[in-house]
Amino acid sequence: MTELLSETGRETMLAPLFEAGWTMVEGRDAITKTYQFDNFVEAFGFMTRAALWAEKWDHHPEWFNVYKTVEVTLSTHDAGGLSALDAKLARKMDQLAG
Amino acid sequence: MTELLSETGRETMLAPLFEAGWTMVEGRDAITKTYQFDNFVEAFGFMTRAALWAEKWDHHPEWFNVYKTVEVTLSTHDAGGLSALDAKLARKMDQLAG
Secondary structure, three states: OOOEOOHHHHHHHHHHHHHOOOEEOOOOOOEEEEEEOOOHHHHHHHHHHHHHHHHHOOOOOEEEEEOOEEEEEEOEOOOOEOEHHHHHHHHHHHHHHO | OOOEOOHHHHHHHHHHHHHOOOEEOOOOOOEEEEEEOOOHHHHHHHHHHHHHHHHHOOOOOEEEEEOOEEEEEEOEOOOOEOEHHHHHHHHHHHHHHO
């Protein structure tokens, strides 16, 4: 069972993500970001890189893709909200998209 | 510019897709299907195979993935609705998922 982020964890882990373009999902303890790439190859290439990390960490995104756009939502289902794993995967995705 | 499916085209191309589990999207000239796989590796493996065909044919799906589930929606944006390309990609996806 993964632990929900503590108040302190939220401040330290989520603040830099909000600055990087992540936002809270309305009505859910989850974060979301929409990435825009140059084309489908770049968008799906990003998804493929992120998928390998997601599987390695056994922590998977909810994501929607159409052509060059990828909308990602992160939350920890077995914790019922945001955990440190979401912050970790969000940071990794920003790195992979950069 | 891709042509919309004719009435005859709809009958011949869409009927077998409806039998294979595709349905019309409410309020849109688009078809949708939800695939369930055994796990994320199988789900994303399917997406990767489908992505290669989508790029080859320059016809891309709208799709949502969470863990072992992949929801696909197909429509031809520059035609404003369903074209033969959607039927072709739907058949290929069924083949790749099978």
